[in-house]
C-alpha cells in the first residue's frame with residue numbers, strides 16, 4: 001500500500017504537525033495494525049453510540065409523564081430487555097478484545113532480527129549503540145543524538161524535532177531495539193513506526209519493528225523525565241541496506 | 254556505490270543474536286546478564302580461543318549497554334562481580 005501511494009509521488013506525514021488530531025502516516029506493519037484496529041473500533045463505536053442515544057431519547061420522549069402518564073406505573077420492569085442489554089455489551093467487549101490481543105502479541109513477537117540497536121535515554125538526549133559489528137579490539141559504533149537548538153536550525157529542519165545524529169536503519173529489515181535509561185525513566189516513541197517503549201534504568205526492554213519504506217521518522221521522549229523532557233526528540237532515518245552498510249562503514253571510522 | 258557496498262559486506266555482516274526461548278518477554282535484562290556470565294564461564298573452562306565462546310561474546314555485546322559492560326568488567330577486576338564465574 002505504501003509503495004502504491006508513493007507511485008504518485010505523494011509526501012508522507014512522518015512528523016507531528018501543529019494541532020494535529022489524526023495519526024501520522026504509517027511506515028511499519030505494526031502501526032498499520034494499530035491504525036486499522038483504532039478505525040474499526042471507532043466505526044462500531046459510532047454505530048453503537050447512535051443506537052444507544054436513539055433508544056435513550058426515544059424513551060425519554062415517548063414515555064415522559066406528559067405523553068404517557070401511566071408509564072411510570074406499568075413500565076417498571078422487563079427481564080428480556082435486561083438480558084439483552086447485559087449480554088450484548090459483553091459480546092461486544094469480547095469482539096474488541098480478540099483483535100486487540102492478537103495485535104498486542106503480534107507486535108510483541110521478535111521475528112529473527114537482522115540488527116540489534118541499543119537505545120539509552122539520558123537527561124536529556126538519546127544515545128545509540130550498534131554493537132553487532134564489534135571487532136576483536138572491542139570497538140563498537142555509538143553516538144549521542146541531541147536536539148538542534150533553534151538558533152542553529154537550517155531551512156527545512158523541524159523546530160524541537162530535528163537532531164544532530166539520526167538513528168540510521170536499513171529498510172525492510174526486522175530490527176530489534178534494546179532500550180534502557182541511564183538516569184530516570186524515558187520513553188522511546190516514534191509514531192510512524194508504531195514504537196513506544198519505556199526506557200527504565202537497570203532494565204532492558206525489547207521491541208521489534210520493520211520500516212516498510214525509506215524516510216525520516218520523527219518522535220519524542222514520551223515519559224516526563226525532567227525540565228528538558230520536551231527537548232530530546234527522536235529521528236529515525238530508514239535507508240536501503242547497501243546505503244546502510246556504507247553508512248555503518250563511515251561511522252565505524 | 255554498489256562496489257563499496259559489496260566491499261563492506263565482507264567487513265560487516267547484517268547479523269545479530271536470534272530469538273532465545275529462555276527470554277520470550279519484553280524484559281531482556283536477564284538475557285544480557287546470562288550471556289555475559291556465560292562468556293566468562295566459558296573462557297575459564299575452555300580458554301579464550303575456544304571458538305564456541307565467541308557466540309556468548311557477540312550476544313552480550315549486542316544486548317548489553319556498553320556502560321553496563323564497562324561496569325561489570327570493572328567489577329570482575331576488583332572481584333566484586335555479583336555472580337560466580339566458575340564453570
Ligand SMILES: [Cu+2]
Pocket residue numbers: 121122185186187221222223224225229232
Ligand atoms: Cu526523556
